[in-house]
Amino acid sequence: MSSGLLSVERLSHRYTSGRRIEFGSFSLAAGEVLLLRGASGSGKSTLLNLLAGVLPVGRDQGLVTLGSAALHAMSAAQRDRLRPFTVGWMPQRLCLIQSLTVHENVVLPVALGAKSDALPAAMRRADALFGALGVADLAARRPSDISVGQAARVSLARALIGQPVVLLADEPTAALDSESAARVAQAITAYAAAGGAALIASHDEALAQHMDALRPANPVRQITLRQDEASDREQS
Amino acid sequence: MSVRLRTMMRLIGGFLRARPWQFALAVALCALGLASAVGVLWLQSTLEAHARRQAAGIDIVVGAKGSALQNVLAAVYHLDVPNGNIRLSEVERLRQHPLVKRAIAVGMGDSVAGARIVGADNELIDLYGAVIDRGSLPSAPMEAVLGAAFARRTGLKLGDHFVGAHGVGEGATDHEGDPYVVVGVLKPTGRVIDQTVVTPLASVWQVHEGHAAPGSEHEATFALIEARGPVGVASLPRLINQTTSMQAAVPALESARLLSSFEWMATVVKAFAGVLLLAAMASLLGALLQSLAQREPELAVMRAMGASRTTLFALLFGEAVVLVLIASGLAGVLLAAGAFALIHVTLPGLGVSATEGVQWWFYGLAVALLLAVVATIPLLRRVATLDVAALLSAR
Numbered sequence: 001m002s003s004g005l006l007s008v009e010r011l012s013h014r015y016t017s018g019r020r021i022e023f024g025s026f027s028l029a030a031g032e033v034l035l036l037r038g039a040s041g042s043g044k045s046t047l048l049n050l051l052a053g054v055l056p057v058g059r060d061q062g063l064v065t066l067g068s069a070a071l072h073a074m075s076a077a078q079r080d081r082l083r084p085f086t087v088g089w090m091p092q093r094l095c096l097i098q099s100l101t102v103h104e105n106v107v108l109p110v111a112l113g114a115k116s117d118a119l120p121a122a123m124r125r126a127d128a129l130f131g132a133l134g135v136a137d138l139a140a141r142r143p144s145d146i147s148v149g150q151a152a153r154v155s156l157a158r159a160l161i162g163q164p165v166v167l168l169a170d171e172p173t174a175a176l177d178s179e180s181a182a183r184v185a186q187a188i189t190a191y192a193a194a195g196g197a198a199l200i201a202s203h204d205e206a207l208a209q210h211m212d213a214l215r216p217a218n219p220v221r222q223i224t225l226r227q228d229e230a231s232d233r234e235q236s
Numbered sequence: 237m238s239v240r241l242r243t244m245m246r247l248i249g250g251f252l253r254a255r256p257w258q259f260a261l262a263v264a265l266c267a268l269g270l271a272s273a274v275g276v277l278w279l280q281s282t283l284e285a286h287a288r289r290q291a292a293g294i295d296i297v298v299g300a301k302g303s304a305l306q307n308v309l310a311a312v313y314h315l316d317v318p319n320g321n322i323r324l325s326e327v328e329r330l331r332q333h334p335l336v337k338r339a340i341a342v343g344m345g346d347s348v349a350g351a352r353i354v355g356a357d358n359e360l361i362d363l364y365g366a367v368i369d370r371g372s373l374p375s376a377p378m379e380a381v382l383g384a385a386f387a388r389r390t391g392l393k394l395g396d397h398f399v400g401a402h403g404v405g406e407g408a409t410d411h412e413g414d415p416y417v418v419v420g421v422l423k424p425t426g427r428v429i430d431q432t433v434v435t436p437l438a439s440v441w442q443v444h445e446g447h448a449a450p451g452s453e454h455e456a457t458f459a460l461i462e463a464r465g466p467v468g469v470a471s472l473p474r475l476i477n478q479t480t481s482m483q484a485a486v487p488a489l490e491s492a493r494l495l496s497s498f499e500w501m502a503t504v505v506k507a508f509a510g511v512l513l514l515a516a517m518a519s520l521l522g523a524l525l526q527s528l529a530q531r532e533p534e535l536a537v538m539r540a541m542g543a544s545r546t547t548l549f550a551l552l553f554g555e556a557v558v559l560v561l562i563a564s565g566l567a568g569v570l571l572a573a574g575a576f577a578l579i580h581v582t583l584p585g586l587g588v589s590a591t592e593g594v595q596w597w598f599y600g601l602a603v604a605l606l607l608a609v610v611a612t613i614p615l616l617r618r619v620a621t622l623d624v625a626a627l628l629s630a631r
């Protein structure tokens with residue numbers, strides 16, 4: 001296994017219901033984009049939840065290293081501190097905070113952090129991200145006044161606001177038309193080109209093609225999760 | 237203000253604006269609970285202070301044999317009718333006793349416009365710490381000085397004449413005879429003297445001449461005694477009761493006895509206020525829990541964006557604190573309105589102290605903040621165990 005920013009070895013997860021999912025091994029280096037494929041229910045979101053630190057990695061459930069730290073050795077509080085600067089997470093559910101404007105939602109990860117001197121830079125980054133994702137004119141609106149596709153792009157901007165080492169995006173183009181999807185591809189490519197590492201869960205064939213066209217020298221890698229028949233039988 | 241703090245305040249504001257009616261109810265209940273709890277305590281302390289103030293400088297009330305409580309109520313609080321009269325010579329003899337610092341003979345029984353006419357030396361005015369506002373102190377029979385509240389209520393002025401009535405209250409009957417002349421008006425003192433007319437004891441004798449047997453001895457209704465030290469307070473009543481035909485009563489003891497018989501009522505009222513406060517807390521907790529359930533996804537997304545559990549705790553606690561602060565403010569307004577009504581309508585002259593009210597309100601505020609803490613505790617568990625993964629992968 002080549003050592004990258006993020007390395008996953010023989011990772012598995014067991015839900016409290018007893019159901020077990022296996023993810024195998026892979027790694028991700030700076031500047032790389034890895035597309036995570038797999039049928040609905042194959043465990044894409046579960047993998048991203050584990051890597052985002054909101055689900056615990058059990059000691060005997062494989063090894064995940066992020067930079068030089070092993071996830072299973074971290075406390076819940078330490079895993080929480082990965083967000084938003086080490087890991088930028090765009091969850092599958094597009095949830096924006098209704099009482100804040102779109103712009104405030106995007107800078108929220110930085111505004112809630114302890115380092116408030118980081119805010120002016122985050123404001124400028126937010127403007128740049130809004131421009132790149134084609135949602136600049138929505139900044140002052142309330143989340144209830146934008147479409148699902150627009151909310152997806154705002155949500156991606158929010159995941160990128162902390163300039164994370166690793167981006168985890170769960171179905172970022174699920175609700176988008178091809179033009180908006182192209183903007184998302186551009187934004188993720190730009191992030192990777194600047195040294196970021198992106199793990200994208202997606203069914204979207206066009207997304208990989210878009211990104212490859214934008215950066216022919218660094219083609220997108222793909223891994224596919226399979227439903228583990230054996231563990232399903234084990235459960236019953 | 238730090239960006240973090242400002243962001244949290246915006247979030248709290250958003251929480252509250254999202255469900256205004258639910259919170260309005262909780263706030264109203266909290267305000268009522270606080271106002272009644274604080275109000276009861278404030279009123280009780282005001283009444284006690286008032287009672288203490290009326291009895292200041294009067295260690296012993298000496299009057300005719302009968303109910304001691306009745307004598308105290310009549311002599312100190314001007315609330316009841318005296319048991320009867322005492323002989324002035326006996327008061328004179330009492331005044332010579334080494335343990336008696338001051339003995340003021342007081343003649344009561346007549347009234348004007350519902351207020352008592354108190355016959356006594358000007359020493360009585362000293363006892364109440366009253367000073368002349370206009371005019372002068374009486375120096376001859378049938379001259380009268382008016383208490384401040386009485387003067388304001390009746391509009392009687394210097395030089396005016398009035399006629400006393402025999403008895404007080406409903407059954408008072410007009411004296412035909414000598415009119416009094418107003419020679420002075422006193423400044424307010426916050427004590428019963430404000431509501432009375434003071435005239436030399438000789439005026440009372442003069443008015444009652446027709447009723448008394450000719451040549452009979454001069455009488456008074458009470459002697460207000462200030463004793464020399466605690467020994468005097470402790471030993472004089474027994475001495476008087478055993479060696480004279482008069483009866484001595486200690487106002488402090490009598491009013492304590494009276495108040496203790498009302499204790500259960502105060503307890504009931506306080507318990508009621510406590511229950512109201514508990515109900516307020518329950519409704520606050522209910523409102524907070526309901527609003528928490530509705531915004532679990534938002535809280536989960538904050539955690540997803542890096543907000544710590546502590547930050548979410550602070551948000552919920554801030555929400556509860558803002559609510560009880562609003563409730564405390566509202567309770568303050570209710571209390572002020574109640575105090576205003578008490579001062580200007582129900583019981584003028586009670587001597588309601590605003591500083592004391594503010595002090596009681598601060599106690600209420602402390603209780604309210606405690607309430608906020610207690611109401612938040614059940615929420616903390618829910619927030620600590622928020623299933624971020626489940627809340628953000630489901631649609």
Ligand SMILES: Nc1ncnc2c1ncn2[C@@H]1O[C@H](COP(=O)(O)OP(=O)(O)OP(=O)(O)O)[C@@H](O)[C@H]1O
Nearest residue numbers: 015016017019039040041042043044045046047629
């Ligand atoms: N909390 C849970 N307890 C038990 N099983 C769960 C839980 N959450 C998810 N699962 C199951 O685990 C499997 C993987 O779920 P996951 O959401 O990771 O799939 P996914 O690949 O993201 O699917 P989709 O493409 O529909 O988003 C599914 O079969 C799901 O039913």
Ligand SMILES: [Mg+2]
Nearest residue numbers: 044045092629
């Ligand atoms: Mg999923």
